[in-house]
Amino acid sequence: MDPFESIKATFFQECDELLTDMESGLLAMEAGDDDSETINAVFRAVHSVKGGAGAFGLDELIRFAHIFETVLDEMRSDRLHLTDEVAKVLLRASDVLADHVAAARSGGSVDEGRTLGMIADLQGLIDQERAAELGLDGDGSDDGADEDFGFVPIVLSLDEPAADAPEVDVAALMAAATAPAGAPPQATTAAPAWLVTFRPKAEMYAKANETGLVLRELARLGDVEVVVDTAAVPPLDQLSAEQAYLSWTIRLRGEATESDVREVFEFVEDDCELIICRDGEPEAASAETPTVDDPESDAPASAVEAAAAAPLDLEALLARVQGEPAPEAAPPPAAMPQPVPEPAQAAPKADPANMDVAGLIALAEQASLDHVQAAAPPAKTEPKPDPKADARAERTAAAAGATAATPTIRVDLDRVDRLINAVGELVIQQAMLSQRVFESGLARSSDVALGLEDLELLTREIQDSVMAIRAQPVKSVFQRMPRLVREVADMVGKKVRLVMDGENTEVDKTVIERLSDPITHMLRNAIDHGLETPEEREAGGKAIEGTVRLAALHRGGRIVIEVQDDGRGINRPRVRGIAVAKGLIAEDAVLSDDEIDNLIFLPGFSTADVVSDISGRGVGMDVVKRSIQALGGRISITSEPSKGSKFSMSLPLTLAVLDGMVVSAAEQTLVAPLSNIVESLTPRAEDVHLVGGRDAVIRIRDTFVPLIDVGMALGFRDEPLPPASGVAVLVESEGGGKAALLVEAIQGQRQVVIKSLEANYQHIHGVAAATILGDGRVALILDVDALVTTSRRKAPRIEKRMAV
Amino acid sequence: MNKTVLTIDDSRTMREMLNMALVQAGYRVIQAVDGVEGLEVLRAEGADVVITDINMPRMDGFGVIEGVRADPAHRATPILVLTTESDATKKERARAAGATGWIVKPFNPTKLVDAIRRVAA
Amino acid sequence: MTDTMTDTVTPGVAQRRELIAFRIGDQEFCVDIMSVREIRGWAPATPLPRTPSFVKGVINLRGAVLPIIDLGARLGLTTSEPTARHVIMVVHIGERTIGLLVDAVSDIINMSDDLVQPTPDVASDQVKTFVKGLFALEGRMVSLIALDRVLPETEAEAA
Numbered sequence A: 001m002d003p004f005e006s007i008k009a010t011f012f013q014e015c016d017e018l019l020t021d022m023e024s025g026l027l028a029m030e031a032g033d034d035d036s037e038t039i040n041a042v043f044r045a046v047h048s049v050k051g052g053a054g055a056f057g058l059d060e061l062i063r064f065a066h067i068f069e070t071v072l073d074e075m076r077s078d079r080l081h082l083t084d085e086v087a088k089v090l091l092r093a094s095d096v097l098a099d100h101v102a103a104a105r106s107g108g109s110v111d112e113g114r115t116l117g118m119i120a121d122l123q124g125l126i127d128q129e130r131a132a133e134l135g136l137d138g139d140g141s142d143d144g145a146d147e148d149f150g151f152v153p154i155v156l157s158l159d160e161p162a163a164d165a166p167e168v169d170v171a172a173l174m175a176a177a178t179a180p181a182g183a184p185p186q187a188t189t190a191a192p193a194w195l196v197t198f199r200p201k202a203e204m205y206a207k208a209n210e211t212g213l214v215l216r217e218l219a220r221l222g223d224v225e226v227v228v229d230t231a232a233v234p235p236l237d238q239l240s241a242e243q244a245y246l247s248w249t250i251r252l253r254g255e256a257t258e259s260d261v262r263e264v265f266e267f268v269e270d271d272c273e274l275i276i277c278r279d280g281e282p283e284a285a286s287a288e289t290p291t292v293d294d295p296e297s298d299a300p301a302s303a304v305e306a307a308a309a310a311p312l313d314l315e316a317l318l319a320r321v322q323g324e325p326a327p328e329a330a331p332p333p334a335a336m337p338q339p340v341p342e343p344a345q346a347a348p349k350a351d352p353a354n355m356d357v358a359g360l361i362a363l364a365e366q367a368s369l370d371h372v373q374a375a376a377p378p379a380k381t382e383p384k385p386d387p388k389a390d391a392r393a394e395r396t397a398a399a400a401g402a403t404a405a406t407p408t409i410r411v412d413l414d415r416v417d418r419l420i421n422a423v424g425e426l427v428i429q430q431a432m433l434s435q436r437v438f439e440s441g442l443a444r445s446s447d448v449a450l451g452l453e454d455l456e457l458l459t460r461e462i463q464d465s466v467m468a469i470r471a472q473p474v475k476s477v478f479q480r481m482p483r484l485v486r487e488v489a490d491m492v493g494k495k496v497r498l499v500m501d502g503e504n505t506e507v508d509k510t511v512i513e514r515l516s517d518p519i520t521h522m523l524r525n526a527i528d529h530g531l532e533t534p535e536e537r538e539a540g541g542k543a544i545e546g547t548v549r550l551a552a553l554h555r556g557g558r559i560v561i562e563v564q565d566d567g568r569g570i571n572r573p574r575v576r577g578i579a580v581a582k583g584l585i586a587e588d589a590v591l592s593d594d595e596i597d598n599l600i601f602l603p604g605f606s607t608a609d610v611v612s613d614i615s616g617r618g619v620g621m622d623v624v625k626r627s628i629q630a631l632g633g634r635i636s637i638t639s640e641p642s643k644g645s646k647f648s649m650s651l652p653l654t655l656a657v658l659d660g661m662v663v664s665a666a667e668q669t670l671v672a673p674l675s676n677i678v679e680s681l682t683p684r685a686e687d688v689h690l691v692g693g694r695d696a697v698i699r700i701r702d703t704f705v706p707l708i709d710v711g712m713a714l715g716f717r718d719e720p721l722p723p724a725s726g727v728a729v730l731v732e733s734e735g736g737g738k739a740a741l742l743v744e745a746i747q748g749q750r751q752v753v754i755k756s757l758e759a760n761y762q763h764i765h766g767v768a769a770a771t772i773l774g775d776g777r778v779a780l781i782l783d784v785d786a787l788v789t790t791s792r793r794k795a796p797r798i799e800k801r802m803a804v
Numbered sequence B: 001m002n003k004t005v006l007t008i009d010d011s012r013t014m015r016e017m018l019n020m021a022l023v024q025a026g027y028r029v030i031q032a033v034d035g036v037e038g039l040e041v042l043r044a045e046g047a048d049v050v051i052t053d054i055n056m057p058r059m060d061g062f063g064v065i066e067g068v069r070a071d072p073a074h075r076a077t078p079i080l081v082l083t084t085e086s087d088a089t090k091k092e093r094a095r096a097a098g099a100t101g102w103i104v105k106p107f108n109p110t111k112l113v114d115a116i117r118r119v120a121a
Numbered sequence C: 001m002t003d004t005m006t007d008t009v010t011p012g013v014a015q016r017r018e019l020i021a022f023r024i025g026d027q028e029f030c031v032d033i034m035s036v037r038e039i040r041g042w043a044p045a046t047p048l049p050r051t052p053s054f055v056k057g058v059i060n061l062r063g064a065v066l067p068i069i070d071l072g073a074r075l076g077l078t079t080s081e082p083t084a085r086h087v088i089m090v091v092h093i094g095e096r097t098i099g100l101l102v103d104a105v106s107d108i109i110n111m112s113d114d115l116v117q118p119t120p121d122v123a124s125d126q127v128k129t130f131v132k133g134l135f136a137l138e139g140r141m142v143s144l145i146a147l148d149r150v151l152p153e154t155e156a157e158a159a
Helices: A003-030 A036-056 A060-075 A084-106 A112-124 A128-133 A145-150 A165-176 A202-208 A213-220 A257-265 A283-286 A307-323 A357-375 A389-400 A413-439 A447-470 A481-492 A509-530 A534-539 A572-581 A591-600 A622-630 A784-794 A799-802 B010-022 B035-045 B061-071 B088-097 B110-117 C125-130 C151-157
Strands: A193-200 A223-229 A247-253 A272-278 A470-471 A496-501 A506-508 A545-556 A558-565 A634-640 A644-652 A657-664 A668-673 A676-679 A688-691 A695-700 A703-709 A726-732 A738-743 A745-753 A767-774 A778-782 B004-008 B030-033 B049-052 B079-084 B100-106 C016-024 C027-032 C036-041 C054-061 C064-070 C088-094 C096-102 C102-111 C131-137 C140-145
Touching: A003 A036, A003 A084, A003 A307, A003 A481, A003 B010, A036 A060, A036 A084, A036 B010, A036 B100, A060 A084, A060 A112, A060 A784, A084 A112, A128 A545, A193 A202, A193 A257, A213 A223, A213 A247, A213 A257, A213 B110, A223 A534, A257 A688, A283 A558, A283 A572, A413 A447, A413 A745, A447 A470, A447 A506, A470 A509, A481 A496, A481 A509, A481 B100, A506 A509, A509 A545, A509 A558, A509 A622, A509 A644, A509 A726, A572 A591, A591 A622, A591 A634, A622 A634, A657 A726, A657 A738, A657 A778, A657 B088, A668 A745, A695 A726, A738 A784, A738 C088, A745 A767, A778 C054, B004 B010, B004 B035, B010 B030, B035 B049, B049 B061, B061 B079, B061 B088, B079 B110, B088 B100, B100 B110, C016 C088, C016 C096, C016 C140, C054 C096, C088 C102, C102 C131, C125 C131
Parallel strands: A496 A545, A668 A778, A703 A738, B004 B030, B004 B049, B049 B079, B079 B100, C027 C140, C064 C096
Antiparallel strands: A193 A247, A193 A272, A223 A247, A470 A506, A545 A558, A558 A644, A634 A644, A657 A668, A657 A745, A676 A726, A688 A695, A695 A703, A726 A738, A767 A778, C016 C027, C016 C102, C036 C088, C054 C064, C088 C096, C131 C140
16 A cells, blocks of 8 residues: 555544544543543544644644634633533534544545534634634634644655755765865855854753754755854853853855745744844845844954864863763753863954864764763663663564553454364364264273363363454444434434443454444434433423433343333333234234333334334334344343333354254254253143144143244155154244244254355355354254244234133 | 654654654654653663654653653753644743754655754754 | 356457366266366265255355255256265355366366357257357367356345
């Protein structure tokens, strides 16, 4: 990938993380957390989005992020206080920001009305005067505002040539330094020239700026002649390492403009005295005594006399300085080694002398280096092997991998998937091996058999550990929900507070990906149908704001997702009426409350008078139910009038393995998911009845349930199996529907690796998936719910008519 | 030997962007995600130039500047702060704390390298 | 389903290709060698409920569940119960991998496309559905199979 595109991809990836952080921060703020670090974190998130957007020239995103950021900054500086209302506006702004990010990513755009409306709301948080002060008045789209913020995005371009290597400049400087010695800067050529007087203050060095580097940069602009003025250097006994005594006069020839020259001094201009003028122009009359304009200079423009002698004296000086106790800190290099000839003879009116700037830099660097090394051994030199090498290597690794806090590694999901597949094969292979060993007639107490048992335990342990690698907290799905709830609530005009529990509940990645849709549907349904309008709630003596609780928990080796509302509960007479009207149940059907509640999952049932685009979206609860069943899951609802409803969805923790009961029917080996199985029993002939001479039911204690001959239901056999010669496995489907599966025999329980039939073939009704058994052959995993539903569809009201 | 630049920024995008521009210009780059880590990395590895963001968790850019200037070993290490045009007051604060120079975001690679060259040999 | 095979017959463009020829009864067919992954002996398959009779069931191929299509039955030819002498050609069809049950693999043919002739009208509709062309080889007639039509119809609709 193009590195620029790859950074852009990183940016959007980071945006996702930032938006998530921002939302959790805002949610905390909504819950009353006004800790400054929480607000800061939200601010930083928006700020970072804006910063990245600036680099990529994403104008719309920048504009919105800027206004958002400005409002947050008001909070940071305590000019805007956190209230419930403020938090809600900020949350909605975060949604709009997320939309802008998404739009920028896809190259689309956000509805202008939505953006402007949100901007207006944000502006509404700040009083008008202040908004004007911040440049936030107006609709936020006027160009002046953008200008104020200085966002003229300079898109990072890789086509620009990389900057020249510094070495080139030193050469140029060396060339410059060969200008005639002792010659005062004079306009001697036709080329236009700048005359720059530069007198650094001590503050400049304290900030680690260096004259040498500034001069070097200046030399990049054209030919330079540099003259140093040492007139201000005091006698040695008065010399302070922290002070700046030298000034320079530079003549620059070339095409450089004044702003080019000024730019070189950008970092230092506030910490120096700087005069830039055209050589030969009126101001240049004083050029030969450049510091004459300097009010603070008590010494007339000058330079040292014997320039050639300076280096020698400098060395002598350095020797002496280093012989003395080291100053408490390394002084900035250019400030320390002052080329002072003879303290007493620092002639105030000496002629300017040309200095070899390159030489000076070299000296200065050397001095600084020596000095710093003397003062503090691990100086600012290049790293070289030392006792700290290990720590260094660690740091580098940590720095590369961002946060060093948690000891985690990132692994390609592909690798984990391969590992899980391989372990799945290992489990199968191990089972095959065990089976063959026992078939060979080896005693169960033999060493080989015992070894195999250990192997089985170990295999199982490896499998569990490997599955745990891929397990993820449901947080990634849950964190998308607050926004959904806000939007749905806005759309239907209800007030909703979302409470989430168990976000850290872990489940296999294969399941995580499939949770989002059903949860979305259940939440939409809870808000749209479950909760009352604020007026209704008030009239009913409830809090105006409804509460929806989304929870995840582990129960019985499955993950359970609950969506509970404190709304009106299911209107049973109405649900029943609809079901009768749609021919889903008989008019005189006797149904328990639970059964009525679960009617909403029947195909063709929809309680909404108007199919709204909220929970409806053309998708009924029956579709939700089917999609959950397809994952081996179940969904049910419990409800209490005027107290609310609770949807419970349970799913296997993984879609990779399954605990199953291995049975045989019509000479086939089949697997029934253990989660569906209630009990198994041997049917007695007198308990089995034929309804309408055809459909068998079996009495189990006080109830009659359909008896499904699995061999026939799957079409493996035409003749029914005499019930008494088989085993009945009582299974439970969703909504509490029970049935008994009649099979020839039960072989035992086993954990099996789920293999998709769809991958190479297609879905088959009544079959959930396939697996590979110990003998290496494929066995089918029964789709119990499909079998039960089919049998019920054939005889819709059997259970009821028989139940007395 | 290539000069080492330490970049301190909590934004991964910004770090990558700096990294790309700097590496292309021939610098060696080490990174840190906030001020605290930045100072740790500087002490452990040293650097010829420090480039730091202002707004960061744990320790902000001002803290970095103060920390570097207070450390005798790095007192003379040039520090460039990443700012935006609108952050004039922050730039002044950074200068007062001892920042050597600044880089205005959004930057382009040439400006970035120019700024570094103005503060580091 | 998209035709990702390379065995599309384009009249006038003579492309050379390698084909695997196999026998069902006394007839000879072939498929592009590129779509054949391996050839293995017959092993009992696990029957699938409610499937057409030409779907013999599924087998385990190194951990993957592979459907087995009795190609003879699919073509409407008379077939006998598979024995150990039958072979399964594992072929790729788009994203899927399936096994084709045939009597025996007979030859590897190197030929050029321009030798392929359209299926004549005398052939039955069923044959015409699955055969996209014919060619003569040493006096025998060989039919080029259209692999993408071999899976049951419902599958194509569902895909």
